Structure formats: C-alpha cells, structure tokens
Amino acid sequence: MTRNELQNYLNTLLNSNQIKDYCPNGLQVEGKAEISKVITGVTACQALVDRAVSEGADAILVHHGYFWKGEPAEVTGMKKRRLQQLLNNDINLFAYHLPLDVHPELGNNAQLAKLMGWHFDGAVDSSDPACPLVTGRLEQPMLDDELAAHLEEKLQRELVCRVTGGHKIEKVAWCTGGGQGFIDRAAQLGVDAFITGEVSEPTIHSAREQNVAFFAAGHHATERYGVKALGEHLAEHFKLGVKFIDIDSPA
Incomplete structure (x- = not known):
C-alpha cells in the first residue's frame, strides 16, 4: 500500500478534514512511499518510535502525535530526537486526535x-x-x-x-x-x-x-482502544502487517 493511499483512506474514514483540532491530523512526518508494516500506539513518544525502528516498521499510527497548537516551534531537544529517529529510518508518522475520539x-x-x-x-x-x-x-x-x-x-x-x-x-x-x-x-x-x-x-x-x-x-488507559481498533481495521481490509504496542503511562 502506498503512503498516499493510506493517508487518503484514513482521512476519509475518520472525516478528518471536517474536524477542527489542536494539531494537524493525518500524515505528520513523511517517510517511505510504500507501507507494508504499521506500528500503532497511543502516543508517539520516543519509546514507541524506538520500538517501531526495532520492528522494521514503515509507519507509525497514533492518537497523540506532534505539532500541538501553542507548543514551541523550535526543533530542539526531545522534539529533535524524535523527529531525527523517524527521518533517519524513513518512517511515516500518522496521527489522528479528535477524529479518533x-x-x-x-x-x-x-x-x-x-x-x-x-x-x-x-x-x-x-x-x-x-x-x-x-x-x-x-x-x-x-x-x-x-x-x-x-x-x-x-x-x-x-x-x-x-x-x-x-x-x-x-x-x-x-x-x-x-x-x-x-x-x-x-x-x-x-x-x-x-x-x-x-x-x-x-x-x-x-x-x-x-x-x-x-x-x-x-x-492513557481510556484511549488505548481507538487506535488499536483502527489498526485492526487496517489489517483486516488491506495487506498490512499491524502491531499495537502499549507504552504504558500512569497518567
């Protein structure tokens, strides 16, 4: 499946273009053009990104992504490390916030x-x-x-x-x-x-x-289930390998 095909399908399924949000919904970081393995999780934290690299994923699909309204625009520190890991490994990052709620x-x-x-x-x-x-x-x-x-x-x-x-x-x-x-x-x-x-x-x-x-x-506990269900939906409808990884958070 191509990156554009996956993005168009998700945007349509989740009606993301009709929902005003606090962050961009859809493709947030561009990676490789062809996608066969997807890691899903609640938040695109460093631990999830590292797991996606170790799993050989082509894309990460999360509920909490990046580029939130009001956050500092500078790409430094934690933000730099996360983005660098994604870009170095050519991994796509898809995130859907309110559309997935x-x-x-x-x-x-x-x-x-x-x-x-x-x-x-x-x-x-x-x-x-x-x-x-x-x-x-x-x-x-x-x-x-x-x-x-x-x-x-x-x-x-x-x-x-x-x-x-x-x-x-x-x-x-x-x-x-x-x-x-x-x-x-x-x-x-x-x-x-x-x-x-x-x-x-x-x-x-x-x-x-x-x-x-x-x-x-x-x-975290109340929002594990949407992205997991979305990943299972993709696995059922397309020839994609999808794995949900739960990076726990007590909050």
Missing part, C-alpha cells in the same frame, strides 16, 4: 463503551462533528462503587480519582482522555455518572455539588 465505531469513546459493555447512544451534539462528549446506558444498573470496580477490572488499572456516595448508576456520560471540563455539561444532561481520563481541582466540587458520580480512569 469521535468516530462512531472505531473511536475512543465508542471503543470504551464496547469494552465496558455500555449501550452507546452517541454524541451529545450531533451537529458538531468534533463533539467528544457522549452518553449511554449501563447494561444493568449498579452502585457507583460497583462501577468503579468494573472500570478497574476492564481497564486493568486503579482509578486516578473517584467521587462516589451511593449513587445508583444507569445513565452515563463520558469523554476519554482529558475531558474533565465536560462535567458540568454532563450534569445538565441528568446523567448518574461521568467518566473521563483526567481530573482537575474544580471537577471534584462540581461532581459533589451536582450529585453526579465521577470517575477519572486515566488519560
């Missing part, structure tokens, strides 16, 4: 629902293709402490933070990654619980005062 089947939100066994109702604002806040329902109602235990079991890690108090949970809202700022919108929807990856100091007070159970399950 919101895809209705392969996205992080949809895949978290699949992992947890939740009914996925979809985005809160269907008119906004970049809306990352979604709602759904549990298969069976449970107490908030039971939901906390279920999250830890499925994600295979301890929660970063929780606000519980004996809530009966049936209707939930969630946003993978750094979505703690959506808690007030979630509360307005009348949900019993809000799940995301991170927590900020005001989040705790919002949850308590609006009587919403809150769970911060980890930015």
